[in-house]
Amino acid sequence: MIKTPICDLLGIEYPVFQGGMAWIADASLAAAVSNGGGLGIISAMNANGEWLRGQIREAKKLTDKPFGVNIMLMSPFADEVAKVVVEEGVPVVTTGAGNPAKYMPAWLEAGIKVIPVIPSTGIAKRVARAGAAAVIAEGGESGGHIGELTTMALVPQVCDAVDIPVIAAGGIADGRGFAAAIMLGAVGVQMGTRFLVAHECNVHPNYKKKILEAGDIDTASTGRRLGHPVRSLKTPFTREYMKKEYDPNVSNEELEGLGAGALRKAAVEGDEKAGCFLAGQIASMVTKEQPAAEIITDVCTQAEEILKGACKWVR
Ligand code: TUI
Numbered sequence: 368m369i370k371t372p373i374c375d376l377l378g379i380e381y382p383v384f385q386g387g388m389a390w391i392a393d394a395s396l397a398a399a400v401s402n403g404g405g406l407g408i409i410s411a412m413n414a415n416g417e418w419l420r421g422q423i424r425e426a427k428k429l430t431d432k433p434f435g436v437n438i439m440l441m442s443p444f445a446d447e448v449a450k451v452v453v454e455e456g457v458p459v460v461t462t463g464a465g466n467p468a469k470y471m472p473a474w475l476e477a478g479i480k481v482i483p484v485i486p487s488t489g490i491a492k493r494v495a496r497a498g499a500a501a502v503i504a505e506g507g508e509s510g511g512h513i514g515e516l517t518t519m520a521l522v523p524q525v526c527d528a529v530d531i532p533v534i535a536a537g538g539i540a541d542g543r544g545f546a547a548a549i550m551l552g553a554v555g556v557q558m559g560t561r562f563l564v565a566h567e568c569n570v571h572p573n574y575k576k577k578i579l580e581a582g583d584i585d586t587a588s589t590g591r592r593l594g595h596p597v598r599s600l601k602t603p604f605t606r607e608y609m610k611k612e613y614d615p616n617v618s619n620e621e622l623e624g625l626g627a628g629a630l631r632k633a634a635v636e637g638d639e640k641a642g643c644f645l646a647g648q649i650a651s652m653v654t655k656e657q658p659a660a661e662i663i664t665d666v667c668t669q670a671e672e673i674l675k676g677a678c679k680w681v682r
Contacts, residue, residue, distance in 0.1 A: 369545075369667055369674070371554035373501060373532050377459060377480065378433050380404030383545075383663050384503070384534060386559025387437020387461055388511070388645065389413070390634035391570045394422045396659065398429030399567035403660025407434040408461060416447035423455045433458045435482070440465030441595075453477040461503060464512050464595070466490060471497045484536065484557075486514020486521070488528035501532040503557050508538030510560055510598050510645040513588060519551070526552030540649035542669020549674060558666070560647040565659040573637030574644055577602075581650035593622060600644040604629055 371382045383405035385396065389412035397407030409426060411419045419436065426434050436457050438448055441464045449470040452460050460467075460474055463484045467474075471494075474481050480500040485491045491502050504525040506518025514521075518537040526533050535548035536557035548556050562568060564575045577600055588596040589608045599605055608625055611617040626643065633642025657665070 369549075369671055371532075371549075373534065373555045376500060376532065377406060379406050381663050381667050382534075382555030383666060384408060384435075384461075384536075384555065384557035385562045385659070386509075386511075386536065386557050387411075387435075387439075387463065388559050388563065389439060390630050391563060391568065391574075392437065393569055394425035394429060396562065396565060396568045397434045398426045399565060399659035400562065400663070401426075401430045401432040401434040403658070403663045404432075405659075405663045406459065407432075407659075408459075409434065409436050411436055411438045411442065411444070411448040413439065413442045413444065414448075415444045416451040419448045419451050420455060423451070423457060435459035435461055437461045437463060437484075438467070438470075439463050440467060445470075449473070452479065466493060468493065468497050471499075482534070485525065486516065488524050491525045491529050491533075495529040495531050499531060501534060501554075502529060503534040503536050504553070505557070506535075506537030507588070507596075507598070508648040509536055510586070510647040510650075513537075513596050513598050518548075522548060522551040522553050538647060538649055540647075540652040542666050542671070542673055544649070545666055545670035546673040546677070549670070550677070556666075558662075560650050561653050561662055561666075562659060563646075564653055564656045565662060566656060567659050570634050571637030573639055574633055574642075575656065577639070577644055578646055578650050578653050579656070581646065581653075583648075583651045586646055586648055586650060590626065593619060597626075597643070597645065598647065600646045600650065602642065602644060603640045604643050 381404045385400040387408040387410040392410040397409045400407030483494045484503040507513040534555040535553035629643035632638040633644045
């Protein structure tokens with residue numbers, strides 16, 4: 368059994384978080400992960416406060432375990448959803464795609480444990496000073512909006528930079544990744560792509576199929592020109608986007624317009640041509656659909672065996 372300080376801090380059994388995937392991480396997935404002993408997370412994505420309130424109430428019906436909400440700070444509804452998590456008494460908030468400083472006093476006042484996703488030591492130090500309970504150090508192997516550093520380089524540097532618990536994310540799909548994260552100084556992991564194929568995940572079946580069929584070099588990052596690179600599966604959409612991204616005759620506005628609605632098209636409609644299927648570099652390691660609880664126990668059991676045997680090369 369792997370027990371780390373993050374388990375006691377959050378009241379969870381296993382130090383495994385489920386990534387707050389936009390258009391994917393709903394009450395059903397979050398509750399299943401929390402019921403399985405991990406930390407389930409509802410994505411507030413670009414939705415409004417009332418949608419999020421409905422999801423939080425649904426999750427409370429499905430689980431009596433702690434769960435979190437991920438707030439994507441670039442959302443036009445960030446102010447609104449930041450209030451809803453307080454009103455609904457959500458115990459944990461994770462943030463992405465920006466600095467949550469503006470919301471932190473109100474969240475801390477409400478007793479919320481704030482755990483920002485961070486791509487560098489500078490931002491890690493800033494959020495730690497502002498009262499973050501822990502940070503999720505996410506490397507560029509992950510799906511979605513990514514920073515510059517890899518998980519291997521980022522996690523130990525963040526561990527050295529802050530004295531709050533560090534959760535590793537990006538490129539982790541199984542117990543080997545979990546064990547490696549522990550070796551780098553992390554006290555837990557967050558996985559997105561692996562949970563995307565969970566039985567309780569309501570994403571479109573085409574999305575699951577594409578993850579299960581993906582190979583090792585089937586993801587790419589796009590959007591660097593607009594300042595927010597995003598990793599997704601290579602599809603007709605990404606190929607078109609890449610062509611336009613490198614075309615000086617295409618304006619930034621046109622490029623922005625091309626991306627609008629593409630996540631929804633992938634996750635809700637399963638549109639294999641126009642959809643943007645966010646996925647991490649480990650997609651090819653995700654080979655079977657399973658209940659969320661089984662994913663957690665498989666990953667933890669494998670990590671435990673590896674960590675127990677980790678001294679076999681030491682003389
Ligand atoms: O946020 C994510 N992953 C995401 S968000 C998303 S939706 C989206 N839509 C349009 C454009 C971009 C994204 C899909 N996937 N992961 C966490 C993450 N946070 N990655 C990088 C960051 C980050 C970046 C800058 C966190 C803090 C930050 O701070 C900059 C500052 O303002 O100091």
